[in-house]
Ligand SMILES: Nc1ncnc2c1ncn2[C@@H]1O[C@H](COP(=O)(O)OP(=O)(O)OP(=O)(O)O)[C@@H](O)[C@H]1O
């Protein structure tokens with residue numbers, strides 16, 4: 264979506280800059296008692312709000328698309344750690360994360376969840392001008408028949424709860440009543456647009472979740488969001504009906520696949536089993552991902568035949584910096600010349616497309632454990 268919405272928002276922003284700029288100039292020229300002054304101030308306020316709105320639009324359109332997937336909330340939180348610390352400024356505010364180590368999977372767009380956490384963290388920071396403590400907590404919760412959790416009412420079921428708690432100034436019931444309304448803000452003009460929480464609300468709703476707030480003046484604030492637990496993608500009962508449940512892991516896998524549908528599916532299947540997945544659409548992206556990722560990469564899971572750079576070539580390049588990298592190929596062309604020409608080294612593990620997700624995750628586990636049957 265690099266085209267229309269992003270481009271329009273950009274042009275719109277430029278126009279708003281002009282409107283705000285001239286309004287400011289006029290305001291400066293007007294004598295203090297001029298009857299036009301309050302009117303011009305209203306124009307400026309509206310332009311400021313519009314600028315905030317386009318900011319949000321831009322933030323949305325910068326994400327190529329909103330792609331709900333099975334995600335690991337903990338991974339998202341951990342991934343944002345550095346950014347959050349910079350955002351809140353660590354000299355005054357302490358950041359704590361308290362994560363449920365067995366957190367269930369949920370279905371959402373990771374970028375949107377980041378946006379939720381960021382908006383809540385910025386609000387928390389603003390509520391603690393003289394410092395305090397910001398805690399981000401994740402928990403699995405099961406709601407029985409009762410259904411009431413603080414200020415929110417939930418249907419019975421299993422949820423992933425994200426809580427963002429601050430020790431800040433808190434808020435009155437009056438403020439709480441308007442919190443999620445677009446443009447509701449208690450911040451001075453130019454400071455807040457009042458779009459943070461309405462954006463959060465929209466995203467939470469979109470992922471089937473519920474948001475509530477606990478707060479009292481002077482007592483800090485806790486936002487709690489409940490996301491429904493995702494049902495695992497239908498277990499593929501393949502290979503004589505055995506479901507392999509041992510196929511889980513927490514390792515990091517670099518997935519290289521040029522077909523978006525296959526890429527999405529494999530990514531989801533692996534994440535669901537607990538793996539961290541780095542995604543690349545082709546060789547160059549794979550090498551970049553390899554260079555950028557600071558932690559270990561345990562497995563390269565790659566397509567074999569791709570334009571520009573083949574799977575074996577990618578493996579060879581990556582192995583220079585990461586000699587311990589394990590490799591597993593997926594391909595629909597077992598007869599492709601690349602195999603006979605020795606591009607694929609003997610002793611590498613190969614999964615033939617089409618494969619079931621059960622077969623994939625089982626094979627991945629075997630390769631990581633070094634127990635896979637080698638073939639070629
Ligand atoms: N953690 C918090 N503690 C105290 N008050 C809060 C907190 N979070 C939100 N609020 C109140 O809710 C209002 C609305 O928040 P929201 O994020 O929607 O807008 P904003 O922060 O004012 O502006 P924006 O996020 O668009 O820059 C805030 O102005 C503030 O009064």
Ligand SMILES: [Mg+2]
Nearest residue numbers: 382386459460
């Ligand atoms: Mg805000």
